[in-house]
Amino acid sequence: MNYKEWQPVLFEELKKHMASVPDKSPAHDIDHILRVWKKCEILGKQLKVDMEVLIAAVFLHDLGRHFGQEKHGELSAEKAAPILEKIKFPEEKREAVLKVIRFHEYFVPKEKRDSVEAKVLSDVDRVDALGYVGIMRHLLFYYARGTSIEEIISIIKKRWDSIELKESREVGRKDYEVIMDYFENLEKEISG
């Protein structure tokens, strides 16, 4: 099946899931998934990944993030498994999808992400915390909770350095420049 045919199917499942979760995380909502997919699709074509595995992993990777816990790779994989079965996703590819989901979070040692699909998703997930959306997220989640601008800049730099593939860096470079420019100028203005 062409990977594009999975998009409406996965989107439907994601919408259903989001309608019933107990503790929705706005930073990981459907908009985030669609932004991540847009960039993953570009990268996936460049890197010749299994697009079926990639699209399923992207749409289902944050299912477990809406249950009040920050750590969510394992729970997302648990929630994704019955969905893959239900939509009759190719059986021989299911484990690969679940593995990408299970290990997508930044704190999981990168050695665990031993497929290109896993690296692409994890990288693009980080890129989504940059750019204009990233500025908003950092102001809401860090600055509003007392993190200094200096510290925010260092968090962003660390995140950028942890991106694995040079191709992902290219896709995210403009977003990185946008967010760094904003916070560096903000720091200058605040410190006078």
Ligand SMILES: [Fe+2]
């Ligand atoms: Fe996630």
Ligand SMILES: [Fe+2]
């Ligand atoms: Fe995500």
